[in-house]
Amino acid sequence: MPAAPRLFIVVPAFNEAPNLPQLFSGFREIELQLKDKFNLGFIIVDDGSNDGTPEIARQLASGLTLEVLSHGSNLGPGTAFATAFNHLSKVMDADDWVITMEGDNTSRHGLIRQMLRRAEEGFDAIFASPYMYGGGLTQTTLLRRFLSSAANLVVKDMLNVQGILTVSSFFRLYRASPLRRLQAIFGPGIVERRGFESMVEMTMKMTMLNLTISEVAMQLDSSLRKGKSKMKILRTILGYFALWSCKDRWLKAVRTAQAKTAASSRPHPRQAQEH
16 A cells, blocks of 8 residues: 655744644644544744744654754744745655644644645645635734735735735645745745745745645634734835845746756657657
């Protein structure tokens, strides 16, 4: 009997000690629900925490397959994801799966089964979206809701990312094979932006490769988070605009890779003559 595919759960963490008990409770529920179908591995990327996050994570991980990847200083969630993708490039197979999610318990792990069912329809990635019908933002200030919605619309219009309701969500399910395509073009870490705009960068690069994306509705409840959000609104908005300057360079990388693939698939002139 072939080995079960692996499902990697990737979580960036910066000073999330108060949120870890509930996070690991969720991990255990995921393990219980999916262990018959997948070999599960949990990856915490500690982004320079000073509150004991990595030590607490290891203490809470009894019985789980956990890896803690650590940064010596706070480098931002984009760099944390890049560290995780780089690590995964060495261990994941084409039939594996990767889930990325927040470390502050605002990702609803109960949606994972639904995301996997949607992926069975053939999609490369599934995003959890608070902007779909049935989703929503609760226990969030009016200003933050306005800025979130406005930024989402502006980014999609400015960067021509169409047909997706949320482009910046951390909570996503990926097939490993399209991740490997992204790594082949953009490097093992895939993303280069350090801040929260890194997930918009990831979405842009996926659409450049015409990867297929679907969404499921999610209720995002900020009251589940202990402590303040790590997102700096102005810095994130500036990061979104900075993506514009990178767009042409990323498109060029895609076209160069596609040209190389097309050239390698053409028969050599001598082979063509022999036929």
